[in-house]
């Protein structure tokens with residue numbers, strides 16, 4: 001698939017044919033199984049000042065928390081009880097809080113005490129840090145590159161270099177060489193983002209040969225500079241457009257693990273997550289962050305917690321999956 005075909009698929013009057021094609025490929029590579037990964041949001045403390053994110057350092061109105069190691073291990077134990085197989089440990093970027101040694105110890109504990117696979121999502125980190133975590137047993141790392149458009153990337157990430165290699169692409173390549181399964185992706189609908197750059201982003205996923213794809217709509221946060229920016233975007237913030245990107249990612253990378261993301265459910269709480277799965281996604285990431293902390297992990301406003309970790313809401317989710325002929329599998 002080339003850039004012209006991708007742009008055609010992104011702008012065709014109707015996405016249904018594309019979604020159907022992606023479902024066929026998903027069925028071939030993944031059967032009817034959907035992986036569940038337990039998302040644990042370790043802390044809302046962040047050193048960075050990304051213009052779009054509600055947890056940016058300069059947002060003094062945001063309340064900050066950090067979980068203790070024993071609380072984190074307890075969340076991983078819950079993931080095991082629920083038959084998930086993987087926990088995703090995500091946090092605002094803060095190397096002083098999430099030191100090389102602490103994270104390595106945490107990875108060892110989670111693996112030894114719960115047997116869960118560990119996906120880390122701790123932002124831009126030094127090669128020696130990710131090497132140590134891999135050594136400790138971390139299996140995967142998620143780092144969205146957000147956009148391949150270098151000017152746009154530099155505009156929304158204060159301090160990011162304008163020349164040389166894209167820092168996040170560079171880190172993803174390094175981590176691939178370290179033996180991680182890597183996950184990359186982008187936000188859709190950023191002010192000033194073009195359709196052409198989204199086609200480039202999709203092609204970049206293939207070039208990197210990512211194992212996981214993390215992409216979702218950009219949701220303006222009122223307490224951020226980008227949230228107040230009225231610059232239009234060629235890229236729609238919609239469930240339909242996001243689903244077209246899932247479908248294209250599925251066609252470009254037939255074996256990738258593609259979550260139907262929380263931001264999609266925020267756009268459409270009733271149908272969002274299922275429409276994601278109906279367009280080629282095969283992963284669901286229920287939020288296992290303890291209730292006391294959840295409201296303070298405000299990347300974007302009104303982030304809904306798709307599934308509380310109670311048996312009854314998981315039942316509702318399984319019933320939803322069954323309507324698409326899908327079922328939860330462990331892995």
Ligand code: 5AD
Pocket residue numbers: 052053054143144146186187216217218219220221263299300
């Ligand atoms: N809207 C949507 N997604 C966002 N993220 C950060 N801020 C927003 C926002 N306002 C995404 C970024 C980041 C991931 C953890 O959350 O893509 O990589």
